[in-house]
Amino acid sequence: MMLIYKDDKSNGKYRDNNASGFTLIELLVVIIMIGILGAIALPAFLSQAAKARQSEAKSFVGAINRAQQAYMMERLEFADSVERLDLVRNKKSQYYSYSFVVTQTQGSVVAIPLVEDTGKTYTGAATLYQNKALVKTIICESPQQGSEIQKVPEWDATNSALFCPDPMNNITN
Template sequence: MKTEFKAKLLNHLIQRKKDDKGFTLIELLVVIIIIGILAAIALPAFLNQANKAKQSEAKTYVGSMNRGQQAYYLEKTAFVIDDKDFGKLGLGVATQTENYKYQVKDGGGGSAVINLGIVRTDVNAKPPLKAYVGGVSLATVQSTSEATTLARLFEADQAVGVGGTNADAVSMNFTQNDGPQTPDGFSDLGGSK
């Protein structure tokens, strides 16, 4: 082979290598499809975690309301049973947040109180959120005949969107020795017994 021909062939191959830099359209499409599949898998999991964080707010606030009611009863021998007196619990909790509305209502003649974390009816949570209910009641310690308070926290079995759970529709039974009983449509998350 002539030297001149070899030089041209090598020059042509080097030039071809320089022109081949970059990605082909097929390679780019494959990468975009892979990213799309990963996003389709990850997005629902992410949305579920974001919803759990929103529900965690309500669970924490209603639990704090329960403890606040117990402390208030210890000091004043009465429960806060009216929304206008909500601030007397001294929790620093807003009665309404971005997703929830917090209320208190009488659970039975001043001897029990129901604390509510209700999904706001004017917010369309996607996916829907669960409501939380807390109950605090008086109980008598059998051995000493002293009065104490029992508190429980409950989570709605079904998530609700706009329209939410009506605070007036939530009712709870209280027993002398076991305290708050699980309302219909809710699950027991525990509390003091």
């Protein structure tokens, strides 16, 4: 059944009562629901992206610790750069900068986020102990994102252990 209606706005157009489609209210409800779901999902996605960046730093600091151990056993000194470790060809990272701190008995690395408040700071060390016969390693993590703690782990001779600088936490497995 076709109805003809006429008012000032319709200009005499035909409207079919059997026509299918969505009303403006239905479309608005769907758009609002999509917006709510997006508002819930976006923070979860962003936190996962930050965890992925932090994972890069953790694994690179761990790889440097292992490479420092091998370098020390071969050359009786710690390397002061990634190039000397021959660890990776491309030491550039989009998210972290890495710096080395080397002494006669310890080779340390500090990973600092390049963009403020986007990642945690990590530091690691390989240290000689027991008359330079053994090497011990540690990886430390800052408690919150965006902190730029540039201290390296220290050796406690009385306990024969490495410890993280305050307020960092030991995350070595």
